[in-house]
Amino acid sequence: MSGSFLDKVYDVKGAEATRALYDDWSDSYEAEVAESGYATPGRAAQALAAVMPDKSAPVLDFGCGTGLFGQALRRAGFTQIDGVDLSAEMLEHARAKDVYTTLAQIAADAPVHNGGDYAAIAAVGVIGAGAAPLSVLDTLFDALAPNALICFSFNDHTLEDPAFEARVQALVSDGRALQIRRDYGDHFPKLKLNSVIYILQKT
Numbered sequence: 144m145s146g147s148f149l150d151k152v153y154d155v156k157g158a159e160a161t162r163a164l165y166d167d168w169s170d171s172y173e174a175e176v177a178e179s180g181y182a183t184p185g186r187a188a189q190a191l192a193a194v195m196p197d198k199s200a201p202v203l204d205f206g207c208g209t210g211l212f213g214q215a216l217r218r219a220g221f222t223q224i225d226g227v228d229l230s231a232e233m234l235e236h237a238r239a240k241d242v243y244t245t246l247a248q249i250a251a252d253a254p255v256h257n258g259g260d261y262a263a264i265a266a267v268g269v270i271g272a273g274a275a276p277l278s279v280l281d282t283l284f285d286a287l288a289p290n291a292l293i294c295f296s297f298n299d300h301t302l303e304d305p306a307f308e309a310r311v312q313a314l315v316s317d318g319r320a321l322q323i324r325r326d327y328g329d330h331f332p333k334l335k336l337n338s339v340i341y342i343l344q345k346t
């Protein structure tokens with residue numbers, strides 16, 4: 144049924160329920176988000192490409208799902224993309240796309256494996272309402288090497304909780320990060336839902 148998982152996803156709570164929902168959604172995820180005009184992966188890949196001249200630098204797609212952001216990164220010229228996700232079923236679809244160097248299933252609270260090796264870690268459509276908690280932003284940020292980038296999005300539902308934007312601005316005002324980009328635009332344009340794409344550089 145059209146819209147069935149998008150209707151449910153923003154109410155899901157906890158890692159196990161999140162993993163189970165994405166396992167169940169995996170076969171129809173791409174058709175459903177395409178129907179709503181899912182724009183954030185393409186916008187985020189363009190934003191990252193604009194600030195990363197070296198497209199052979201390694202990028203981690205955290206919460207890669209079925210691989211839509213990996214595909215967008217490939218189209219933007221990136222060549223070394225690893226993906227990780229909670230959901231084995233979402234990962235099966237990502238594997239079939241053949242755009243990732245490595246793919247791995249991870250536990251919700253796992254530290255980032257070799258996080259310091261990445262020029263950029265991305266979490267597109269991953270942190271906030273319907274997926275991972277805000278603490279994941281700190282986990283990813285802590286894993287970055289100095290000068291590396293983190294690229295992530297918060298949709299309008301997530302931004303209703305001021306803690307998300309406040310956490311980003313605290314990283315900047317504490318001097319731990321430079322805000323390189325903050326772009327507000329389409330997320331699901333057919334649902335009139337937007338997202339902010341952030342790119343921060345660790346100092």
Ligand SMILES: C[S@@+](CC[C@H](N)C(=O)[O-])C[C@H]1O[C@@H](n2cnc3c(N)ncnc32)[C@H](O)[C@@H]1O
Pocket residue numbers: 158161162165184205206207208209210211212227228229230233249250251252266267268269274275276279
């Ligand atoms: C809305 S989908 C986005 C997938 C992909 N990034 C995209 O833009 O199409 C959210 C993904 O995050 C994954 N996820 C949720 N919580 C996670 C966590 N704590 N660690 C890793 N992946 C997580 C889900 O399994 C799901 O595949």
